[in-house]
Amino acid sequence: MAEIKQFNSFPVSYCRLSDDFLNQRVLAEYYHHDMPSEPSISVLGVLTDVFISNDDDGYINLRFENGTDISFKKENYLTNISNEEVVFTSKYDSETYCIITIQ
Numbered sequence: 422m423a424e425i426k427q428f429n430s431f432p433v434s435y436c437r438l439s440d441d442f443l444n445q446r447v448l449a450e451y452y453h454h455d456m457p458s459e460p461s462i463s464v465l466g467v468l469t470d471v472f473i474s475n476d477d478d479g480y481i482n483l484r485f486e487n488g489t490d491i492s493f494k495k496e497n498y499l500t501n502i503s504n505e506e507v508v509f510t511s512k513y514d515s516e517t518y519c520i521i522t523i524q
Contacts, residue, residue: 431493434500434507435473435481438521442468442507446524449483449491454516464489465524481509483521493519 447468450460466485474480479495493500498509511517 431473431479431481431495431500432475434502434509435471437502437507438468438481438483439471442521442523443471444468447483447485447521448524449519449521451491451519452517454514464491491519 445468447464447466449462449464451462452459453461455461464485464487466487466489468483469486470482470484472480472482472484480492481500482490482492484490493509497512499512501508501510505522507521509519509521
């Protein structure tokens with residue numbers, strides 16, 4: 422993964438997800454430092470809902486048509502838009518991140 426110079430705010434990533442990814446077939450791949458060369462978790466499906474909370478616990482929650490939910494809390498993740506992808510990167514481990522793309 423290339424070095425990121427600037428991270429966007431959660432509202433910017435939320436807008437991208439809700440405007441461009443909603444009701445699209447989406448792939449979310451979560452990479453963990455234990456296995457950095459392949460995703461630990463992959464979710465492929467239609468993204469049916471995107472929620473944001475702007476309170477102190479701020480988070481973005483993604484819901485897929487198969488019932489799978491994925492959440493990212495501001496206290497744990499930074500977010501960035503890279504090309505056509507939305508990326509959430511752990512604040513505590515540079516080798517733990519999630520890449521979300523339209524398929």
